[in-house]
Amino acid sequence: MKKHVTVAPHEEHLIKDAKALVQAYPSVPLTVDCVIFGFEENKLKVLVIKSDLEYYKNHYSLLGDIVKDNEELDEAAYRILKERTGMNDVFLDQVRTFSHPNRHPGGRVITVAYCSLLNINHHQLKIHDNDLNWHSMPTLGDMAFDHKEIVDQCYSWLQKRIQEHPLGFNLLPEKFSLRELQNLYEAILAVSLDRRNFRKKFASMDLLIDIDEMEQDVPHRPGKLYKFNFEKYEKSKRKWIGIDF
Amino acid sequence: MKKHVTVAPHEEHLIKDAKALVQAYPSVPLTVDCVIFGFEENKLKVLVIKSDLEYYKNHYSLLGDIVKDNEELDEAAYRILKERTGMNDVFLDQVRTFSHPNRHPGGRVITVAYCSLLNINHHQLKIHDNDLNWHSMPTLGDMAFDHKEIVDQCYSWLQKRIQEHPLGFNLLPEKFSLRELQNLYEAILAVSLDRRNFRKKFASMDLLIDIDEMEQDVPHRPGKLYKFNFEKYEKSKRKWIGIDF
DNA sequence: CAAAGTTGTGTATTTTTTACACATAAAAAA
DNA sequence: TTTTTTATGTGTAAAAAATACACAACTTTG
Numbered sequence: 020m021k022k023h024v025t026v027a028p029h030e031e032h033l034i035k036d037a038k039a040l041v042q043a044y045p046s047v048p049l050t051v052d053c054v055i056f057g058f059e060e061n062k063l064k065v066l067v068i069k070s071d072l073e074y075y076k077n078h079y080s081l082l083g084d085i086v087k088d089n090e091e092l093d094e095a096a097y098r099i100l101k102e103r104t105g106m107n108d109v110f111l112d113q114v115r116t117f118s119h120p121n122r123h124p125g126g127r128v129i130t131v132a133y134c135s136l137l138n139i140n141h142h143q144l145k146i147h148d149n150d151l152n153w154h155s156m157p158t159l160g161d162m163a164f165d166h167k168e169i170v171d172q173c174y175s176w177l178q179k180r181i182q183e184h185p186l187g188f189n190l191l192p193e194k195f196s197l198r199e200l201q202n203l204y205e206a207i208l209a210v211s212l213d214r215r216n217f218r219k220k221f222a223s224m225d226l227l228i229d230i231d232e233m234e235q236d237v238p239h240r241p242g243k244l245y246k247f248n249f250e251k252y253e254k255s256k257r258k259w260i261g262i263d264f
Numbered sequence: 265m266k267k268h269v270t271v272a273p274h275e276e277h278l279i280k281d282a283k284a285l286v287q288a289y290p291s292v293p294l295t296v297d298c299v300i301f302g303f304e305e306n307k308l309k310v311l312v313i314k315s316d317l318e319y320y321k322n323h324y325s326l327l328g329d330i331v332k333d334n335e336e337l338d339e340a341a342y343r344i345l346k347e348r349t350g351m352n353d354v355f356l357d358q359v360r361t362f363s364h365p366n367r368h369p370g371g372r373v374i375t376v377a378y379c380s381l382l383n384i385n386h387h388q389l390k391i392h393d394n395d396l397n398w399h400s401m402p403t404l405g406d407m408a409f410d411h412k413e414i415v416d417q418c419y420s421w422l423q424k425r426i427q428e429h430p431l432g433f434n435l436l437p438e439k440f441s442l443r444e445l446q447n448l449y450e451a452i453l454a455v456s457l458d459r460r461n462f463r464k465k466f467a468s469m470d471l472l473i474d475i476d477e478m479e480q481d482v483p484h485r486p487g488k489l490y491k492f493n494f495e496k497y498e499k500s501k502r503k504w505i506g507i508d509f
Numbered sequence: 510c511a512a513a514g515t516t517g518t519g520t521a522t523t524t525t526t527t528a529c530a531c532a533t534a535a536a537a538a539a
Numbered sequence: 540t541t542t543t544t545t546a547t548g549t550g551t552a553a554a555a556a557a558t559a560c561a562c563a564a565c566t567t568t569g
Binding site: 089188196197198214215218237239240241242244261 | 513514515516517518519526
């Protein structure tokens with residue numbers, strides 16, 4: 020006796036050939052753009068380069084590139100960083116994807132924005148093509164494509180993120196003084212903070228390691244140097260934020 | 265006398281034909297996937313549908329679609345919502361782009377995840393093809409593609425976001441009781457909260473409008489109904505969070 | 510040796526968070 | 540109609556966190 024196999028109604032139209040399906044999809048050029056922040060002379064800076072396009076002659080643009088076949092977006096972003104700064108182990112986070120149909124004068128290109136933070140002094144720029152340079156954030160003017168909007172969104176992202184996560188240490192030397200740390204926060208958040216309360220706050224977090232060294236070559240009384248205790252932080256990440264808006 | 269025009273070195277290799285440049289770019293199929301959250305019977309739910317692919321027979325997947333030529337990602341996401349729920353003015357936010365080369369069995373497809381929140385009772389599902397249904401979050405098992413990871417990331421995003429922004433009201437009726445609001449927060453954050461402190465917190469924000477109506481048809485003492493004061497919120501968004509991690 | 514610039518520290522006040530209990534109201538069940 | 544169930548609505552005391560604020564000491568430079 021023949022067995023009856025139950026077939027759900029929708030199984031009748033199941034697609035067997037996934038490859039053919041995908042090949043029939045329209046497709047779109049995809050790039051990654053990196054917003055690379057640095058900190059120097061108490062200013063937040065961003066790495067920019069003159070646009071290659073005549074259309075945007077003399078406009079600065081972000082460091083970006085086409086995503087290769089079978090390359091993950093994260094990979095592409097790391098590749099760009101490596102090519103431009105020589106750095107490998109750098110902070111990197113995806114921020115947002117930008118898709119306005121006219122964002123590129125050559126036709127539709129989708130781009131995924133990544134934000135990266137690095138210590139300017141640890142990484143000499145390898146290539147100085149096209150006026151690659153660190154540009155101070157507050158004075159950044161128009162840019163090519165929608166890159167100004169991308170920078171602005173990454174900056175907002177950074178302002179929020181730095182208050183809740185220890186990102187900022189990626190912008191500082193491994194050993195830093197509390198003044199340097201405060202200057203960093205003040206520059207990024209564009210506020211001024213009370214020194215005593217700032218120090219008290221970080222003291223209460225108990226995530227800075229006093230390495231018992233002093234600043235060198237400062238033209239004033241040297242401060243103590245600290246390292247951030249990433250290990251302890253990883254173990255004790257807090258989850259609860261508290262409802263507040 | 266002939267004028268000398270200064271030409272920066274890099275201007276010699278400026279690209280004139282942006283169109284040709286873009287046409288030479290490799291391209292990739294791009295989709296949008298929507299993680300649509302609802303709230304019903306004190307549970308957070310997500311809208312899922314059986315996969316069309318034989319490869320993922322009987323696996324649930326998210327509502328997604330190819331992004332059309334010259335369609336913005338946001339547009340595509342709104343289109344999907346409209347097609348599936350009939351809803352137009354719905355909360356929607358881009359969360360993240362997923363690019364693993366093998367995430368789709370038919371070949372490389374990049375997808376942009378959007379998160380949407382809507383009130384289940386206000387929107388009858390138009391189409392019930394492929395077992396479209398609201399699935400309770402805690403019991404959601406494996407899914408097709410990398411959709412489980414996408415849901416997980418959107419859920420984390422929601423947990424964080426709901427504590428800092430008044431998203432949650434999109435999941436509730438326009439008029440809601442404080443108990444409903446607390447149940448929502450407890451379900452999403454998977455914690456239990458002290459009722460008096462919860463109410464005190466919202467009272468101190470002063471963003472709920474007491475509309476002087478009571479709950480109907482509840483099997484117990486009815487509570488007062490409130491609306492969220494979106495207008496006042498928009499005017500008074502706070503910017504400063506406070507360093508804390 | 511004086512001036513400039515910065516370090517390092519404490520306390521009082523206010524605000525926010527937390528923990529916790531009881532009387533009351535409405536509906537449902539007995 | 541009474542009792543039970545379930546939820547509403549409210550206040551206070553204690554602890555923790557945030558804020559505002561000032562002065563003495565150290566190092567370098569001129």
